[in-house]
Amino acid sequence: MRIVRIRPARITPEKAPCIVLRAIGLTVAFSAQRVLDRVSFDVPEGALVGVLGPNGSGKTTLLRVLAGTLKPRSGRVTLDEQDISRLDRRALARRVAVVPQDTHLAFDYTVMEVALMGRFPHLGSFEVEGPADLAAAEAALETTGTLHLSHRTYDTLSGGEKQRVIIASALSQLDRRNSLDDRTAPLLLLDEPTAALDLRYQVEVAALVSRLHESSSAAGMPLTVVLSTHDLHFASSLCDTVVLLSEGRVVAHGPPVEVLTVETLSTVYGISRALAAPLLPRVQA
Amino acid sequence: MTSTLRRGAPWVLASAGAAIVAVAIAPFIGQTPLAFGRVFSLSLPFADNIDAQIFFLARLPRSLAAAIVGGTLAAAGVVFQGLLRNPLATPYTLGISAGASFGAMTAIAFGSMLPMIGVTGASLAGAVLAVMVVYALATARHSGLSTTVLLLAGVTMNSFFSALILFVQYLSDFTQTFRALRWLMGDLDVAGYAPILGALPLVLVALGGFLWLARPLNLLSLGADAAATRGVDVRRAQRVAFFSGSLATGAAVSIGGPIGFVGIIVPHLVRLVVGADHRLVLPASFFVGAAFLVVCDVVSRIVMAPLELPVGIITALIGGPFFLWMLIRRKP
Numbered sequence: 001m002r003i004v005r006i007r008p009a010r011i012t013p014e015k016a017p018c019i020v021l022r023a024i025g026l027t028v029a030f031s032a033q034r035v036l037d038r039v040s041f042d043v044p045e046g047a048l049v050g051v052l053g054p055n056g057s058g059k060t061t062l063l064r065v066l067a068g069t070l071k072p073r074s075g076r077v078t079l080d081e082q083d084i085s086r087l088d089r090r091a092l093a094r095r096v097a098v099v100p101q102d103t104h105l106a107f108d109y110t111v112m113e114v115a116l117m118g119r120f121p122h123l124g125s126f127e128v129e130g131p132a133d134l135a136a137a138e139a140a141l142e143t144t145g146t147l148h149l150s151h152r153t154y155d156t157l158s159g160g161e162k163q164r165v166i167i168a169s170a171l172s173q174l175d176r177r178n179s180l181d182d183r184t185a186p187l188l189l190l191d192e193p194t195a196a197l198d199l200r201y202q203v204e205v206a207a208l209v210s211r212l213h214e215s216s217s218a219a220g221m222p223l224t225v226v227l228s229t230h231d232l233h234f235a236s237s238l239c240d241t242v243v244l245l246s247e248g249r250v251v252a253h254g255p256p257v258e259v260l261t262v263e264t265l266s267t268v269y270g271i272s273r274a275l276a277a278p279l280l281p282r283v284q285a
Numbered sequence: 286m287t288s289t290l291r292r293g294a295p296w297v298l299a300s301a302g303a304a305i306v307a308v309a310i311a312p313f314i315g316q317t318p319l320a321f322g323r324v325f326s327l328s329l330p331f332a333d334n335i336d337a338q339i340f341f342l343a344r345l346p347r348s349l350a351a352a353i354v355g356g357t358l359a360a361a362g363v364v365f366q367g368l369l370r371n372p373l374a375t376p377y378t379l380g381i382s383a384g385a386s387f388g389a390m391t392a393i394a395f396g397s398m399l400p401m402i403g404v405t406g407a408s409l410a411g412a413v414l415a416v417m418v419v420y421a422l423a424t425a426r427h428s429g430l431s432t433t434v435l436l437l438a439g440v441t442m443n444s445f446f447s448a449l450i451l452f453v454q455y456l457s458d459f460t461q462t463f464r465a466l467r468w469l470m471g472d473l474d475v476a477g478y479a480p481i482l483g484a485l486p487l488v489l490v491a492l493g494g495f496l497w498l499a500r501p502l503n504l505l506s507l508g509a510d511a512a513a514t515r516g517v518d519v520r521r522a523q524r525v526a527f528f529s530g531s532l533a534t535g536a537a538v539s540i541g542g543p544i545g546f547v548g549i550i551v552p553h554l555v556r557l558v559v560g561a562d563h564r565l566v567l568p569a570s571f572f573v574g575a576a577f578l579v580v581c582d583v584v585s586r587i588v589m590a591p592l593e594l595p596v597g598i599i600t601a602l603i604g605g606p607f608f609l610w611m612l613i614r615r616k617p
Contacts, residue, residue, distance in 0.1 A: 069510045093516030106370035106506035107561035116287060117504055121516030125497060129287055151288075173515060 018080075020045045020185045020224045021066065025075035028061055028248075035061045036072065037248040043241075045185045046222030048213050050235035050256070053245030054269050059228035060101075062245065063191045066226060067098045079187065093121035096187045097170035102196040103162065105154050111165050112150040115141050118173030132177050140171035144208060160201030163193060164208060171212070174223075188212075190227035194234065202231070210238050232279055236260055244268060293565035296558055300572035307579040308352045312344035314583050316590055319344075342477065350475045351582040351596070352575035354541040355551075357488050357533045359574025360495055362548025363567050364530040367502035368523060369432050372556075373611070375548045376534040379435060379527075380442030382543035384415025385535055386469055387446045387453070389542070393465045394457040404468065405480055405539045412535030415442050420527065430523040471544030471597025473582050480540050487536035492571070494529025498522065499563040506561070544597045546604020547574055553611060 021043040028036040036058045043049050051059050064070035066077055068084045077084045084092055097118065105114070115137035116129055123129065129137075141147040144164040149157065154165060167190075174186035190209065194202040209225065216223035229235050235242050236256035244252040244259050246268040252259040265276040313319050323329070323336040331337055361376040369378070376382070388411020392404045422438040423430050450469075454462055475481065501522035504512040513519045537544075551574040552566060559565040578596065581603070585594040 064510065067510075067514050069513045089513065089518050090516035093514060096514070098511070098514040100508075100511055103507055103511060105561075106367070107372065107556065109503070109506070109561045110289060112287065113289060113503070113560075113562060117507065117515060120500065120504055123500075125500075128290065134287070169515075 018045050019043065020047075020080060021187060021226070022078045022081075023062075023066065023075070024078065026062070026065055026072045026077070027074045028058070028065060028070065028072050035248050036065065038075070039245070039248070039250050040075075041243050041250060041253050043187075043224060043226060045224055046217055047241055048210075048225045048239050049227070050239035050242040051226065051228040051245060052230075052232070052235055052242050052260075053251075056247075057245040057268075058248040059245060060191055061248075063098070063189050063226070063228055067096060067189050068092050069098075080185070090121040093173060094176070095174070095185075096189065097173040099163070099166050099170050099188070099190040099193055101192045102159075103166050108153045108155055110150065111141070111146060111152050111154055111157070112137060114154050114165055115150070115168045115172050118169040118171070118175075121173065133172075136175035136177055137168070137172045140168040140175065141165070143171060143212065144168040158201070159197050160204050163197060163201065163205050167193075167205075167208065167212075185222060185224055187224045187226070190225065192228050192230065195230060202234070206234050206238060232260060232265075287562075289560050289562055290564065293559035293562065293569070297565060297569045297572070300555075300569045300576065304352060304356070304572040304575040304579075307576040308348050311348040311351070311579050311583050312340050315344060315586055346475050346478050346481060347473055347582065348579055349478075350481055350540050351473050351579045353481060353484070353488060354473065354537045354544060355547050355578025355581075356571040356575035357491070357537040358544065358547040359551035359555075359570040359577070360492070360567055361530045361533040361537070362574075363552045363563065363570050364495060364498060364502070364526050364533075365548070366552060367498070367505060367563060368430075368526040368530065369436060370506055370508070372553065373549070373608075375546075376530065376537075377443070377543060377545070377548070379419050379439030379531070380415045380446065381412050381531050381534045382538050383443045383446035383450070385409070385412040385538040386543055387411045387449050388414070389468050390450050390453045390465050393468065394453050394461050405483060408539045409535050411446075412531065412538060415446065416528075416531040416535070418442060430520070430527060435527075467595060468542045469597075470595035471542040471600070472595045473541045473544075473578075474593070475540060484536040484540050487532050491529040491533035491536065494525050495533075495567050498526055498529070499567050502526065502563040502567075503561075542595075542597065544578070544600055546600045546608065547578055549611075550600075550604050550607050551577055553607075 019042045023039055023041050026036050026039040027034065039062060051062060053059050061070065065072050071085065079095060116133060119129055119133040119136060122133065138147060141150055144167050146161060146164050146168055149161060154162065157165065170188060174188065193209065194205050197205060209227065213223055213225055239256060241254065242256045242259050243250055244264060251268055252264050260280060262273050262276045262280060265279060266273045269276070317339060319336045319340055323334065324340045326334060358376055365374045365376055365378060366372050385408040389404050389408035392407030419435065419438045419442055423435040454465055457465065501517050504515055504517045505522060509519045552570045555566055555569045555573055559569055581599045582596045585596045585599045588594065
């Protein structure tokens with residue numbers, strides 16, 4: 001397979017943002033099967049990166065490795081030049097939050113309680129949430145438009161509402177309002193955040209992610225986002241960079257218009273060029 | 286403090302009060318009526334004061350045993366439900382009670398050959414054996430605890446030990462079989478403070494673990510990966526939950542035998558009132574479990590008086606239908 005490497009085009013040398021996240025030669029294998037094969041790419045601060053690829057191409061595995069919940073067989077992930085395997089869980093959790101595809105709770109927690117779960121890494125073992133934590137959770141629910149649901153039981157919500165509440169929980173986790181320690185850029189990882197949702201909620205969640213990303217840059221505390229998705233339109237309209245995975249390898253990496261071509265799609269997804277062409281997102285001028 | 290915690294805290298205090306009242310009143314109820322004035326009379330020497338003797342030597346230890354066993358089983362139920370992310374789990378799901386019962390059966394049947402540890406010690410040893418086997422199985426192929434393997438191993442251990450129990454019973458004579466059956470039904474006739482004092486250190490260590498676990502268990506209900514990304518050391522939390530829950534269950538069973546259903550009815554009712562936060566559910570379940578078993582024990586002593594029923598029959602008669610009701614009303 002031909003490897004296409006394209007440099008992200010939007011970065012101009014004089015204001016190149018620093019690299020927040022670096023994946024360096026990540027290899028993951030379950031028994032003999034290689035799920036990720038020497039995956040490397042950089043994510044600059046404030047970027048919105050989409051990870052694309054067919055089923056089984058390693059998207060979810062890659063996100064688990066980036067989140068530190070799965071140890072790669074070889075290679076490493078660095079966050080602001082620090083190896084994440086050397087960071088302790090709580091320190092890592094204050095900088096990286098994860099939104100899974102869908103979240104089932106074993107017990108009937110309220111929406112507010114779910115949002116407050118994000119405050120775990122900010123509190124001591126026996127510490128009770130203080131006003132700052134409540135404010136962080138409320139702000140996160142407000143941002144995701146779910147504050148009015150705060151007393152509802154998570155289980156009674158619709159799919160789109162649930163996903164927005166989980167995003168709120170992740171945002172409250174990245175809220176640094178009562179910690180002075182780090183001024184490092186927060187990183188949000190979303191694993192196919194819209195895959196379990198119908199069209200309306202897909203649009204809703206996509207709009208939310210894009211709004212979050214834009215408002216964070218406007219506020220001077222840019223949020224770096226890496227999300228995996230199946231949705232080519234979602235990726236191309238939202239992301240400034242996409243990483244295309246196939247069989248655990250990075251096939252192409254760069255701005256969506258350059259990566260998502262008839263040729264790469266037909267090769268990666270194993271479909272004819274005629275089928276691939278209509279899948280392509282409109283090329284923006 | 287969250288609004289849920291603020292609303293729940295008075296319930297925890299109320300349940301503690303209920304437990305204390307139950308423990309204090311239960312010894313006055315029974316076949317022989319006791320006069321409050323005589324029990325605490327200072328003028329009468331203890332050796333001549335039959336009311337005081339019944340109160341302090343027979344009924345109070347029994348009431349305390351019921352409270353400790355009930356509270357410990359209910360709290361252990363909460364911990365196992367949190368660990369396995371399943372509200373239908375019980376302290377016995379992982380085979381601990383079957384191991385303990387096997388130990389106790391062996392001691393009853395072959396007691397003359399191993400006199401030094403007694404039925405209580407043997408049941409603890411059986412519980413430890415079951416716990417070790419289940420843990421070894423669940424960690425054999427994963428770095429963390431696999432809850433699926435944990436469940437399957439527990440179910441298997443339960444039926445394996447049940448077979449061994451039947452085998453030991455088959456080899457026993459009639460009096461031994463009757464004692465064994467009585468033990469299996471769950472019985473709080475502790476006859477003194479020794480079994481309580483023996484199990485208390487284990488219970489206290491386990492409860493210490495439960496305190497630390499309250500918040501990690503909240504996050505574990507999101508799933509292991511999601512909890513880890515929020516800063517929970519999942520492997521440590523699962524290990525603490527497994528061992529402190531097992532220790533508590535083993536200690537409780539060594540006092541009262543495998544008394545059923547306390548560990549599932551109580552946590553469920555408590556969650557209906559205080560919500561899901563384990564910082565409320567754990568302490569409230571402990572106190573409500575204590576009060577619940579004290580009351581069940583009183584019922585078992587008076588319902589067919591002068592015959593005393595094993596308390597396990599009472600809890601099972603309440604618990605069986607309750608469990609079915611839960612199963613039916615549970616959301617898919």
